[in-house]
Amino acid sequence: MDQVILVCGTWKAQQNQWFFIADKCRRSAIVGADLETSYNDFRGRVMEEIGVDRRIDEVQLSYMITKSVVNTPPLRVTNSLQFWSFLKLFRNHKARLCVEIVKKTPCHQGVRDRRQDLFVDSDSDEEDDEEMRFDCCDDPDGASSGDEEYGTTKGRFAKEEEEMFYLPAKEDSIPAFLQLERGSVELAVGQRYPTKKALVLRLKMLSVALKFDYSVGYSTPSLLTVCCWIEGCTWRARATTIGSAPEFYIKSYVQEHSCSVTERSSRSRQAKPELLGRLYSEFVGCVGPTVLPCHVADALNKRYGIKMDYWKAHCTLRFAREVISGSSESGYEDLPVYLYMIRRANLGTLIKLEVDAEDRFKFMFLAFAASIHGFPYMRKVVVVDATYLQGKYKGTLLTATTQDGNFNIFPIAFGVVYTENNESWEWFFRQLHLVIPDDEGLAMISDRHKSIKHAIKKVYPLASRGICTYHLHKNILLRFRTRDCFDLVKKTASAYTLLEFNQHFAQIEALDPELHNYLVEADVRLWTRVHFSGNRYNFTTSNIAESLNSVLSLFRGSPIVQLLDPARSLMTRWFVARRKNASLMKTTLTRGVEKLLESRVDNAKLWTVQEIDGDQSQVTCGGILHVVNLTERKCTCRRFDLDKLPCVHAIAAAEAVENVIAKVCKPPTVHQPPGRPKNSRMKSALEVTMEIFYVL
Ligand SMILES: [Zn+2]
Ligand SMILES: [Zn+2]
Structure with a gap:
């Protein structure tokens, strides 16, 4: 029995040379095998020995033959014949087999299949070996073996492999040798196709790209011969299988046509959109x-x-x-694996997937660990929003977002539901409740959908509910087809004082009574800042809903996994940039708040402050008067009360108070007169008078 050394890692092609980059995190192993051992048995033992999770991963075995054979990429072992060839080749030597662990996903499969095209089969007969050509690794100096590099480790490969799973369509993640391969649709002797169907597909693509057609000569389960449809033309190709394996190999290929270009291009029956x-x-x-x-x-x-x-x-x-992304059906098929991988890579992530009795998709909920950990530091205002999806199976994307201390959008959770109704919204809020508990200080902002109202009442009875101004504007536009009063509605919604609100609302009533009625019906307690029962802070909710929608709406037609993954990468990009930005800040306050206060501090200098008592100050400027209570953090302009950020008046008042308290008071400097201090001195008139008074 031979002892086979197993090394885990990844093949990499660089400058026409192949290197095997060993995986740092996995130890090598030894498995015994002989010519009685079947490929499947051996592979099973390899997976056991290395500890591969069969549900998610699979292994690919390959090896590099000695340096003396040039122009040869690693040889793949995929069946018993190939495995026995490997054992024979290394009999009485150290047999070393490279093990690549790859994800069992359709996405990865796509990449892998194309990569397999580039591998040579060890059972190819010698005559064919002479002719073999590889687009990817022409090696003029004959140093094709990467033995010297064997065992070189680079940590980034594990990361790249993860990335390939998440973003299979990304151009950058495709190895260089695949990009070369993508450059040409041409056939080449030695090319391997996983199935006959794949080969036929490539022939069809070639005929479309080069504008000709072909006739099939022989077509059996193990042989395919084709030639140019013009009789007598030299263009032809022949492909066969090896043994009982399903893979087809191009055995001979004549690339040049001897027919006329005008004649051969007159038939193009294959140019269908697929x-x-x-x-x-x-x-x-x-x-x-x-x-x-x-x-x-x-x-x-x-x-x-x-x-x-x-x-x-x-x-x-x-x-x-x-x-590239798979079909709408495959999007749903891949969803459980995708969610599992998300949770595995982001510990603490909350994931829920609900299917019906027939295993059909109903609802999905996803809250990343980063969002869950970050929310306690945010202001307790949650904006929930829905976006219709445009894929084959429609559905609705639900999002819950808030704003961070730097006025950035902070996504909390994503949900996809097959339809928007009471059941789906309630389900979404029940999952959200696991991330954000109900609280009196919590505000939920949404559109006027009845199901949302119903669900919030049920799941978040303590929280206050408000209407998002963005949706209010959209509804007004839809219903009244006018933007005339938009500015006024905006001013009314964002007014801080009752006086401001009444003025603007009266103007709307005068200009458009119908719109006024509509706004009254919409309930001023829900859409105006001044009448809102809870705390909306400075939330310009329109921005939040709009921005996230505009980013994700690009993917509305994609399969579900391709819809969620951009959200994941978007959040990764945002959070990385914010972390870097925050680490550069030297101040306690965020950049956004600093900027806001900067202009207010400048303006505060124009205001005159008169202290009323220990807590209150009167602040005036050009006939405008406000009273600030620094202890209760209130101002009659109400910005300090509602935004919870000091208004210009509060800053002026605080600076004035600080001026009194912070006044420095040191003892005066005493100058000693020159000479000896006198024991007696001239008495003052007052002292003389007092002495007389006491004596009397
Ligand atoms: Zn031809
Ligand atoms: Zn104020």
């Missing part, structure tokens, strides 16, 4: 949310001279997105 979408996504460009059908049509036209109308470009883009 195929064009695949061609576009694999060889042309990205399919990010900002890419439009016209971009796709333009890119395909420039690259391959393919022309298409808008509708075809639209369908092509849709299929291209499915190739």
Whole structure:
């Protein structure tokens, strides 16, 4: 029995050389095997020995043959024949097998499949080896083996692998050798295709890209021969399987056509959006949310001279997105694994997934650990919002956000529900309740949806409920089709004093009585700052709902996982930037508050302060008078009371009080006159008078 040494890590191609980067965190292992051991048995023992979680991960085995064989990437071991070849090759030597642990996900599968195309099979016969060509690793100096680099460790690889799982579509995460491979749709001898279907797909893409068609000669489960559809042309390809494995290998390929270009391009039966979408996504460009059908049509036209109308470009883009991000169905299929991975990577994250009796998706809730830990430091105002999704299965994205101390949006939780109704909103709020408990000091801001009102009453009876001004404006626009009173409504909603509110509201009544009635019906206690029962602070809720919506709305048509993942990466980017920003601050207050107070401190100098008693001061400027109570933190302008940030009057009053208290009082300096101090001196008139008085 031979002893096989197992080393975990990742292959990397660099400057035409292949290196195996060993995984620091895993120890090597030894497993015994002989020519009686089947590949599956051996692989099972490898997984046991290394401790691989079979539900999530799988292993890929490969090895590098000796230096003397040039132009050869690592050899993959995928069946018993290949495994026995490996054992024979290393008989009586140290047999070292490289183990790559990869995630068992469709996303990763896509990357892996393409990578497999580049591996040579060890069972290839010698004649074919002579012809083998690899786009990725032409190695003119013949130093293809990475033995010297064996065992080199770089911590970042584990991280990159994680990243590949989360963002499979990201161009940057694709290794260099894959990017090279993506450059050409051409066939090459030695290329491997996981199935016959994959090979046929590639042939179709090639015929579309190079504008010709082919005829199939032989097509059996183990052989495929094709030639140019013009009789007598030299273009042809032959691919076969090896043994009983399903993979197809290009055995011979004549790339040049001897037919006329005009003749062969007169037939193009394969140019359907499904195929064009695949061609576009694999060889042309990205399919990010900002890419439009016209971009796709333009890119395909420039690259391959393919022309298409808008509708075809639209369908092509849709299929291209499915190739990269998966279909709407696969989005739901991947959801449990995705959520599991999110929780595994972010300990303390709250995740809930609800399905019906037939296992169909109902609701999903996700609150990242960072949000849960951060919320206790935020002001207790939560803005809940809903955005309709545009994918095949529709649904609604629910978000709960707040504002941090620097006036930034702070996402608390995300939810996806199949439809918006009492049940779904109540479910969402019940999950939110696990993150944010009910409290009298809590304010919930939302639109006027009845289900939200119903759910808040049930789940958050203590919290005060308000209407978001952003949605109020949207409703007004929809109903009255006018923006005329927008400014007035805004002023009314954000008024700090009853006087201001009454003035603005009376103006609305005079200008548009119908709108006034609508606003009264909407309940002033819900949408105005001055009548709100709880505390909304300085919340300009419109900004919060609008900004998050605008960021996430780009992904509204994506499969569910592709919708959640941008939210995750967005939060990561935001939080990293904020942490860096905060670490650079030397002040106790945040940058936003500092900036706000800076202008107020300047203005405060213009106000005259008159102390009334120990707590209150009267502050005046140009005929305007306000009374500030510094002990109770109140001002008659009400900004200090409601925003909980000192208004210009409070700052003026505080500075005046501080001036009295902070006055320095040292004993006076005494100058000793020159010469000996006199024992007696001239008495003052008062002393003389007093002495006389006492004597009498
Ligand atoms: Zn031809
Ligand atoms: Zn004030």
